Amino acid sequence: MHITRTVFREDHEMFRDTARRFLDKECLPRQAQWDEAGFVDRETWLKAGREGLLCVTLPEEYGGGGGDFGHSTVFNEEVARSGASGLGFGMHSDIIAPYILRIGNEEQKMKWLPGAASGELILAIAMTEPGTGSDLKAVRTTAVREGDEYVINGSKTFISNGLTADLVIVVCKTDTSAGAKGITLIAVETTRAGFRRGNKLKKLGQYAQDTAELFFDNVRVPVANRLGEEGKGFGYLMGELPQERFAIAVGAAARLERSLELTVEYVKQRKAFDQTVWDFQNTRFKLADIKAQAIAVRLMIDHYLGEHMRRRLTLEESAIAKLYATEALGKALDEMVQLHGGYGYMLEYPVARDFVDARVNRIYGGTSEVMRELISRKL
Numbered sequence: 431m432h433i434t435r436t437v438f439r440e441d442h443e444m445f446r447d448t449a450r451r452f453l454d455k456e457c458l459p460r461q462a463q464w465d466e467a468g469f470v471d472r473e474t475w476l477k478a479g480r481e482g483l484l485c486v487t488l489p490e491e492y493g494g495g496g497g498d499f500g501h502s503t504v505f506n507e508e509v510a511r512s513g514a515s516g517l518g519f520g521m522h523s524d525i526i527a528p529y530i531l532r533i534g535n536e537e538q539k540m541k542w543l544p545g546a547a548s549g550e551l552i553l554a555i556a557m558t559e560p561g562t563g564s565d566l567k568a569v570r571t572t573a574v575r576e577g578d579e580y581v582i583n584g585s586k587t588f589i590s591n592g593l594t595a596d597l598v599i600v601v602c603k604t605d606t607s608a609g610a611k612g613i614t615l616i617a618v619e620t621t622r623a624g625f626r627r628g629n630k631l632k633k634l635g636q637y638a639q640d641t642a643e644l645f646f647d648n649v650r651v652p653v654a655n656r657l658g659e660e661g662k663g664f665g666y667l668m669g670e671l672p673q674e675r676f677a678i679a680v681g682a683a684a685r686l687e688r689s690l691e692l693t694v695e696y697v698k699q700r701k702a703f704d705q706t707v708w709d710f711q712n713t714r715f716k717l718a719d720i721k722a723q724a725i726a727v728r729l730m731i732d733h734y735l736g737e738h739m740r741r742r743l744t745l746e747e748s749a750i751a752k753l754y755a756t757e758a759l760g761k762a763l764d765e766m767v768q769l770h771g772g773y774g775y776m777l778e779y780p781v782a783r784d785f786v787d788a789r790v791n792r793i794y795g796g797t798s799e800v801m802r803e804l805i806s807r808k809l
C-alpha cells in the first residue's frame with residue numbers, strides 16, 4: 431500500500447517472518463482438508479504452540495510469548511494476507527486467554543494458561559444463545575450454586591472453537607432477576623458430565639472455522655471455576671470486547687489490502703473486447719475508490735493500534751474501527767467479485783473466498799447496528 435507504518439518494531443517484523451513461514455508451510459497446504467472437516471486439526475494447534483504463535487501476549491511465566499498486541503496484530507494480518515481461512519487462533523489467544531489472565535486468580539492462570547499457549551487446551555467463549563445474541567444481558571443459561579459447586583443448565587449457539595474446545599468460558603445467569611448484574615463467567619471443562627456439543631453448523635463461509643452449538647444439562651463445576659466475582663460478568667465482557675472488535679477490524683484492513691492487490695493483478699491480465707478489463711475506465715475508477723478507502727482504513731487502524739498498545743482504546747473507538755473497516759471491506763469485496771466476472775463466483779479464486787468469509791465480520795463481535803448504537807451514545 432506504500433504507506434510507512436510506524437507502529438511496529440523490529441521484533442514485530444521478525445515475528446511476522448515466523449508467522450508467514452508457518453502459514454505457508456503448515457496451514458495453506460491443509461486448507462482443503464480443514465474445509466472438508468469443518469475444523470482445524472489439533473496437530474496444527476500444537477505446532478502453532480511450539481512455534482510460539484499462540485497466546486503471544488501472555489507473560490512467559492504462563493507459557494506465553496511475553497509479547498504485546500503488536501505481535502497479535504502481526505499474526506492477524508499475516509493470516510488475512512495468506513488467505514488462510516477459519517483458524518480459531520485469534521479468538522483463542524487474543525480474546526479468550528486474556529479473560530483468564532485479567533480476571534482469573536493465580537491458581538486458574540497456572541492451571542489453564544500454559545495449556546492454552548501450547549495448544550493442548552483449546553479455548554472458547556459462549557455468550558450467544560439461540561434466543562439472544564446482541565442483547566447479552568438477556569442470556570438464559572443458569573448457574574445455580576449448590577454448596578461448593580455450580581449447576582449449569584442451558585444452551586449456546588454459534589460458538590467458535592466449539593467442536594474442539596477443551597475449556598469454555600460460559601456466560602451464565604447466577605441471578606435471573608438482576609439483568610446484567612446477574613451475569614457470571616464460569617469456565618467449564620468439556621469433559622464434564624452433562625456437557626454436549628451439537629453438530630457442526632453449516633455456514634456461508636469460513637468452512638474450516640469450527641462453529642457449534644453447546645448444551646449444558648445439569649453440568650456441575652466447582653465454584654473454583656468461576657472467573658472473577660459473581661454478578662460482575664457483564665462488566666468483564668464489556669472490558670474485553672474492545673480488543674475483540676478491534677482485532678476483527680485489524681483483520682478486515684489487511685484483507686482489504688490483499689484483495690485489492692489481487693484484483694488489480696487479475697483485471698490487468700483479463701481480456702475483454704480486445705483490451706484488458708483494467709483498460710475500462712469503470713474498472714480503474716472502482717479500484718481507485720477502493721484504494722482510497724483502504725488507505726483511510728489503514729490510517730485509522732494504525733492510529734487506534736498505537737492507542738490500544740498504550741491501553742487507551744475506548745469502547746467507542748473500537749466500535750468505530752470495527753464498523754468502518756468491516757463495512758468498507760464488505761462493500762469493496764462486492765465490487766471486486768464483480769470485476770472478476772464469473773471467476774469471482776468460483777471459490778478457487780481468493781476474492782470469492784474473501785467475499786464469503788468476510789461477511790460475518792459485520793455480524794460477530796457485535797453487529798454493525800450495535801456498533802452504530804455504541805458510537806451514537808457518545809455523539
Ligand SMILES: Cc1cc2nc3c(=O)[nH]c(=O)nc-3n(C[C@H](O)[C@H](O)[C@H](O)COP(=O)(O)OP(=O)(O)OC[C@H]3O[C@@H](n4cnc5c(N)ncnc54)[C@H](O)[C@@H]3O)c2cc1C
Pocket residue numbers: 555556557558561562563564565587588589590591633641790793794795796797798799800803
Ligand atoms: C461464525 C460465527 C461465529 C461466532 N462465534 C461466537 C462465539 O465464539 N461466541 C459467542 O458467544 N458468539 C459467537 N457468535 C455469535 C455472534 O456474536 C452473534 O451472532 C451476534 O452478536 C448477533 O447476535 P444474533 O445472531 O442473536 O442476532 P440478533 O441479536 O438477533 O440480531 C438480529 C438483527 O437485529 C439487529 N439488532 C439487534 N439489536 C439491535 C439494536 N439495538 N439496534 C439496531 N439493530 C439491532 C442486529 O444488528 C441484526 O441485524 C458467532 C456468530 C457467527 C455467525
